[in-house]
Amino acid sequence: MANLPVTLAEIEQAARRIKGRVLETPFVLSAALTERCGVPVGLKLEHHQTTGSFKLRGATNAVLSLSPEARARGVVAASTGNHGRALAHAAKAEGAIATICMSRLVPENKVSEIRRLGANVRIIGKSQDEAQVEVDRLVAEDGLVMVPPFDHPAVVAGQGTLGLEIVAAMPDVATVLVPLSGGGLAAGVAAAVKGRSPRTRVIGLxxxxxxxxxxxxxxxxxxxxxxxxxxxxxxxxxxGLANEVTFQMCRALLDDVILLSEAEIAAGMRHAYREEREVVEGAGAVGIAALLSGRLGRLDGPVAVILSGRNVDMGQHLRVANGGDAA
Structure with missing residues (x-):
């Protein structure tokens, strides 16, 4: 781990830097999942975070790591929604302006919330990669400072603070289930968890x-x-084809990656709502989905599940919660 782009010491430093600016979210035992799985299952309720997802940790750490001069130029990022919301919030708290570039696939509820926080919003293309092209242009032509959604040491270190809280709440945790996209959360959590508890397995979902x-x-x-x-x-x-941080860390630190169907993700959302009384978006439900699907096989000790976000379109959530087609 010493040769990886983000160290345990940097994650611990991030925890001190963002303290008081983000919530230390609850960690609760799930009676229903514990009974089903035969081992203690704890839920890290990160969807209770101020902006509705874990992204506030990394965005806050990244913004606070900038010089006052850099913050004054404004920050910019591509986002599928939650990072944009977090960066808009973190920038506003420090008196900076955020510009968020998103594709047309980002749900309107996430776009409108970013606008409400005072950020400039640009809808570009049909993918995050296309939105990133606009980010690169704004950096080159307007001098904005890019705060990427995942592939950045300060962002990864900020997300890793969540892993520190998990190990503190469940010191004997055997398996941590973490949503996996660009790898910022998975890389940071894995580095923190394995830094404190080397034998713990971290599985990306x-x-x-x-x-x-x-x-x-x-x-x-x-x-x-x-x-x-x-x-x-x-x-x-x-x-990102030029990924510098998260690919290397996920390859080194993740013990497995499990893919879930849309129907399994929907089942995770329904369980979260009906049994745990929690509203989570699809990405936040993948840990529960993996447990319900049986894809993890035999579990040999306590499990921690990260519920990473709640920023779901409520019409979609209502359809899924009522048993509607996952599509």
Whole structure:
């Protein structure tokens, strides 16, 4: 781990930097999942975070790491929604202006919330990669400072603070289930968890359709995938062909990656609502979905599940909660 782009010491420093600016979210035991799985199952309720997802940790750490001069130029990022919301909030708290570039696949509820926080919004193309082209232009031509949604050491370190809280709440945790997209959360959590508890397994979870990190890990290098609609829309987007941080860390630290169908993700959302009384978006439900599906096989100790976000279109959530078709 000493040779990886983000260290345990940097994650611990991030925890001190963002303290008081983000919530230390609850960690609760799920009676229903514990009974079903035969081992203690704890839920890290990160969807209770101020902006509705874990992304506030990384965005806040990244903004606070900038010089006052850099913050004054304004920050910019491509986002599938939750990072944009977090960066808009973190920038506003420090008196900076955020510009968020998103594709047309980002749900309107996420776009409108980013606008409400005072950020400039640009809708570009049909993928996060196309939105990133606009980000690069704004950096080159207007001098804005890019704060990427995942492939940035300060962002990864900020997300890793969540892993520190998990180990503190469940010191004997055997398995941590973490949503996997561009790898910022998975890389940071894995570095923190394995830094504190080396024997703990960390498993990345994502959707079957358009899983860029899984395809890249299988190929041995970053690759592009087609971005398609999914209940787990926050897990969409590529990892960047020039990825410098998260691909290396996920390859080194993740013990496994599991793909989930749309029906399985929908089942996770329904369980979260009906049994745990929690509203989570598809990306936030993948840990529960993996447990319900039985894809993890035999569990040999306590499990921690990250419920990463709640920023779901409520019409979609109502349809899924009532047993509607996952599509």
């Amino acid at each position: 994502t959707m079957e359709r358009g899983a860029a990190m899984k395809a890249s890990l299988d190929a041995g290098h970053p690759v592009e995938v087609e971005e398609v609609e999914s209940l787990a829309d926050s897990l969409g987007g590529g990892i």
